[in-house]
Amino acid sequence: MSGLDETAVLIFEKMVCKAWHQFVWRVSKSLCHLFRQKLGHNVPPKITDIEVTVQTQLRQLFPHLASQKLGHEFRFAHRLDFSTSGLLCVALHRSAAAAVAKCFVHKRVDKYYLALVRGHVSKEMLDIYLPIGNDTREEWYGIKMATPLRRYAGHCKTAHTRLLVLQKGLYDGYPATKLLLKPITGRRHQLRVHLSESGHTIVGDFTYSNRRDILPYRMFLHAYRLIVPSEFEYIDVRTDDPFSENDPRNKWVPVETIHSLTDEAFDKLKLGRKWYKNRNS
DSSP: OOHHHHHHHHHHHHHHHHHHHHHHHHHHHHHHHHHHHHHOTTSOOOGGGSOOOHHHHHHHHOGGGOOTTSTTSSEESSOOOTTOEEOOOEESSHHHHHHHHHHHHTTOOEEEEEEEEESOOOSSEEEEEOOBEEBOSTTTTTTOEEOTTSTTBOSOBOOEEEEEEEEEEEETTEEEEEEEEEESSOOTTHHHHHHHHTTOOBTTOTTTTTTOOOSSSSOOEEEEEEEEEOSSOEEEEEOOOTTOTTSGGGOEEEEEESOOSSHHHHHHHHHTHHHHHHHHO
């Protein structure tokens, strides 16, 4: 059997395994619902009874903070795309939520993401200006977004992403680049769409690889740093780097380091071209 045939078999096996797990999950959930109907509502919910979301996990960890009066039980200040890990701001009371919302409205919040993308990005820093709207195709509507480069894009709104190359190397033996990203605007799926349209789809992004990238154990997009200068508290938090070469699951081998996660890198990404002008003046 050739190497290509072995790869095809591996992809097919993974697709079958994923479909089987989804089928078992649905059947288990339906059975739990049936049992609860037969046995009564006093039966405590199990994990197969509950859809695993940030909301349900927060409710289990901090039940005293959940409120049925709120749409999602908690005061989420912003959202993360499904399969994106990292920092998420949740306000504890109404005044704090209003203060954080004011920061977002006046664009005083700084969000930074880490990503591992396919291929080697040629430029050290890049600004991507591409409007984003709904993908109007029936099979993708409500699931995927698109840009005016695609004839099936719906009404698009202005979107701007800036990226900084951190490292170039290999992911599972193939060329890849580690990026620090800053969304200047906040459109749905913005980072994923912009990177895909630039020819550098995020590793493990099932949706924007047209359902082809199924081998990675996760999508390699992570909300790394969040700065919220609210009137209650100046928040500046960051996480560990989940895409380190030290984790064998990442299959990441850096070959060249262009920038490290230093204050200078964040300043450069925030200021863009102004950083170079300030440096030369």
